Amino acid sequence: MELALSLGDTPKTISFADQSRSQQPKMKELGFCMNVGSSSKIQDHQHKNFSDKKDDDKTNCSSSSSDQPPLQLDLLPFSPALNQAPPPPPSDRPFPWLSQIVIADPGSQTKLGKGLDVKPLTAVYDPNNGEEPATLQSSPTDSNSDTSSFQMDFSSIFRSSTGSSRLPLRNRDMELVTGNMDYLAGLSEREQRVSSRRGGYVGTSDEDENGLGRKKLRLTKEQSAFLEESFKEHNTLNPKQKLVLANQLNLRPRQVEVWFQNRRARTKLKQTEVDCEYLKTCCETLTEENRRLQKELQELRALKTSQPFYMQLPATTLTMCPSCERVVTTTSTTTPASTTTTTSVPQQPTNGCPSH
């Protein structure tokens, strides 16, 4: 018998949990499981985890047959309760904001749902002085300081290296920032991916060529809140969702993608911290229990030497129930003529097997 502690990537093949797992929705979240089982099964868990990396954090450690469910920090508000029906597939369960798709209309303030105002970006270009566009900014009537970072300064990105007075924005970038969804829809996923990777607003090759360092955008509270709401619905995005979200927030798809990646990382980190705390507690408890048992063993040994007729006393042993892998208290009464073994009904639920 071994004690297995699984941290992070939750084991999937716990035998006594299999029946119930099939009834549970597959949740894309981290779980924690501490289980007591045979070593062979533990190895199976580990092997499965290694060979099935993609699914490892999609599956919870099911423990419905256990009295104590694994500690699970529900950091993800979208996590369904165990007894709830599984969420419909993404196609059937659109984002709340999908019904609020707004094509940014340059020159007019676009109001999104949830009270989030997103002002379309417009290229500021003065044909009189022939200066290159300094900034892609929101409406000049925008006086909300909180939306300052909405006024993304694209001048460093799109600044023409030749100093041409013509609008130096590349067509694709211009279309992106003005939210041309028709254009976006026309792009293949691959093109969009390549575009977003090439055209990240910071650290682009253009910037590198200009010798400009990376400039960090600070998302506004509104943007963060909106992304957070989306994350509650799904912690991953398909390309279309990403584009819609990026368009709504006047961010680049790559930025939305990065935000979700970092958000997943933060969630996992917090879950890991909770797991560690729980493991620490478990370790302390087990250490204390071990200490107690060692002491008890010493006392029994001392008793054995002092009382030679101890054999007439019923011996209590701990055995493992093969079906549910719980420790069962077994009392054996040894007599000189015969040996009878009876499995006692557990007095305490913690060391008994009520179902067998």
Added chain:
DNA sequence: ACACGATCACACATTACTTCA
């Protein structure tokens, strides 16, 4: 059917920047 390259999405580690005490 199989191999191969291109592409994508993701996790993860890390860097760089911002904010705040």
Added chain:
DNA sequence: TTTGAAGTAATGTGTGATCGT
């Protein structure tokens, strides 16, 4: 005003899956 820590946007890299040839 300076500074260090914390938070986080962004980058780089590696890996597995998918698709077209």
